[in-house]
Amino acid sequence: MSDTETRPLRFAPHLERLPPSAIREICRLVAQPDLRSLAGGWPDPAVFPTDDVRRILDEDLPRHGHQALQYGVTEGLIELREILAREAAREGLRLTVDHLMLTHGSQQAMDLTAAAFLDPGDVAIVGCPTYMGGTGAFATVGAEVVGVPVDAEGIDPDALHRRLRTLAARRRPARVVYVIPNFQNPDGSVLPLERRRALVELADRYGFVILEDDPYGALRYDGAPLPSLAALDTAGRVILARSFSKTISPGLRMAWVAAAPPVIRQLGVIKQYRDSCSGNLAQQVVLGFFRRGLFEPYLERLRVHYRAKRDRMLEALDRHFPRTARWNRATGGFFVWITLPDDLDGEALLQEALRRKVAFVPGRPFHCDGSGRNTIRLSFSQSDDASIDAAVADLGAALRDLAARPRPSLAPVPGTKPKTRTAAKRGPRRAAGPARKPKTRPGRKPAGRRR
Numbered sequence: 001m002s003d004t005e006t007r008p009l010r011f012a013p014h015l016e017r018l019p020p021s022a023i024r025e026i027c028r029l030v031a032q033p034d035l036r037s038l039a040g041g042w043p044d045p046a047v048f049p050t051d052d053v054r055r056i057l058d059e060d061l062p063r064h065g066h067q068a069l070q071y072g073v074t075e076g077l078i079e080l081r082e083i084l085a086r087e088a089a090r091e092g093l094r095l096t097v098d099h100l101m102l103t104h105g106s107q108q109a110m111d112l113t114a115a116a117f118l119d120p121g122d123v124a125i126v127g128c129p130t131y132m133g134g135t136g137a138f139a140t141v142g143a144e145v146v147g148v149p150v151d152a153e154g155i156d157p158d159a160l161h162r163r164l165r166t167l168a169a170r171r172r173p174a175r176v177v178y179v180i181p182n183f184q185n186p187d188g189s190v191l192p193l194e195r196r197r198a199l200v201e202l203a204d205r206y207g208f209v210i211l212e213d214d215p216y217g218a219l220r221y222d223g224a225p226l227p228s229l230a231a232l233d234t235a236g237r238v239i240l241a242r243s244f245s246k247t248i249s250p251g252l253r254m255a256w257v258a259a260a261p262p263v264i265r266q267l268g269v270i271k272q273y274r275d276s277c278s279g280n281l282a283q284q285v286v287l288g289f290f291r292r293g294l295f296e297p298y299l300e301r302l303r304v305h306y307r308a309k310r311d312r313m314l315e316a317l318d319r320h321f322p323r324t325a326r327w328n329r330a331t332g333g334f335f336v337w338i339t340l341p342d343d344l345d346g347e348a349l350l351q352e353a354l355r356r357k358v359a360f361v362p363g364r365p366f367h368c369d370g371s372g373r374n375t376i377r378l379s380f381s382q383s384d385d386a387s388i389d390a391a392v393a394d395l396g397a398a399l400r401d402l403a404a405r406p407r408p409s410l411a412p413v414p415g416t417k418p419k420t421r422t423a424a425k426r427g428p429r430r431a432a433g434p435a436r437k438p439k440t441r442p443g444r445k446p447a448g449r450r451r
C-alpha cells in the first residue's frame, strides 16, 4: 500500500471536474442524532410499504424464487416491462417491451446515456440549477457541462436556443440536454407544455438527445399532469428515465428507461458490461406491486402524505421567514427552493443553521457555473410536522441573525469557479405554480413579492 507514496496514483484527468456531491457531504453531517435535517431528498421511511413488500416476498418467492434469485436478462423481466408499457399507454406513451429497460436507479440511466452519447470533450447541457446527479454523470465521462438558465418554469428554451446556435457556430454541437420537467430537483419548477414542445423541436433541429429525468412526476399535489417530452417526441430523440426510488423505496434501486429500440439496444449493451442485469429480487417486488394493483392506491396515499408536509413547510416559512426571501410553492416533489437577498450566502447560512442544529442544502452546488450563492434548498419529505415547524423557525432566526451582521459583498471567490460554463446570467425568477393569494400587510406591496 505504501507504493502510492512514492508513485502517486493517477486518476483520469477529467475527473478533476467532478466535485464530491454536496448532498452526500451534508448527509454525512445529518447522521448526528440531534440534528434536524431539511437536507436530503429522501422519501419518508414512515410511509415505506414494508407490509406490502413482506407480503409480496412471502407469496411470490415460493413460486418465483428460481427466477428472483437468478441472473436475469439485461433489459429486465419481460412481464414487468409489459406492465410498464401498458401503464405508459395511459399517459399517451406508445411503448413496447423493446422500448423499455429496467435500470439500477435512474442514476444508472444517466450513466448509460452519458456512456452511449458522450465522448470526452463533448458538450452536455444542463439547467442552471439542476440535480448534480445528471451533471456528475456527464462529467465522469469527460464531457464539458454547459449550463443554461432555469427560471420558475424550468429550463429556458430561448436561452437554450441561443446557446445551441453559438455552440454549433463553433463546431461544438451539444450532444445531450438534461431536463427534469416535473418538480425539478432542486427548485421544484415544472416545464410548461409550450416549453416541452420547444425543447423537442430543438432536439430535432440541432440533433441532440434529451435525457428526461422524471423521478418526482407521480408526486403531484396540485394541478393536472402534463405530457412527458417522450410523448411529444416523434423523432426518437428523448430518453425518459422514471424511478421507483421516491415512491416504493430507494433501497430497491429500481428504475426504468424508455427510448427508441435502437437506443435501448445500445444502452443494454453498455449495461451488460456495467452490471449484467438489474437485481431480479427487486424487480419481483415491483412486479408484485403491479400484479396486485397496489401501486396506484399507494401513490395516492403518498400524495396525501407529502402534500400535508409541503403545506406545513409553506405555512412555517410564511410565519418564520423574513419578507426579503422568496420561495416556490412546490406543486409536487420534495423541495422548496428559496432565494435569499442578493448579498446573503447560503453556505454562510448553513454554518449559522448548523449551530442551531438545522441542516439544509445550499443552492450553489446545483449551479454548474458556481452561481446561485444566495439560494438554498429545503426538503420537507422526511421531517415530521413538529420538526418542520421548529427547524424552519430556527432557520428563520439564523437568517435574521446573518442578515443583521456586517458581511463582505458576494463577489465570486477566486479559483472556486468550476470548469463549466453557463449560457447567460439567470433571468429573474417568477413564483412557481399558481399565483398565491397576496397578503395584505400594512406598508407592503405583495404583488412585488416573489417566491
Ligand SMILES: Cc1ncc(COP(=O)(O)O)c(C=O)c1O
Pocket (backbone or CB within 6 Å): 041, 104, 105, 106, 107, 108, 131, 133, 180, 184, 185, 213, 215, 243, 244, 245, 250, 253, 254, 255
Ligand atoms: C432529479 C433526480 N434524478 C435522479 C435521482 C436518483 O434517483 P435513483 O434513486 O432512481 O437513482 C434523484 C434522487 O434524488 C433526483 O432527485
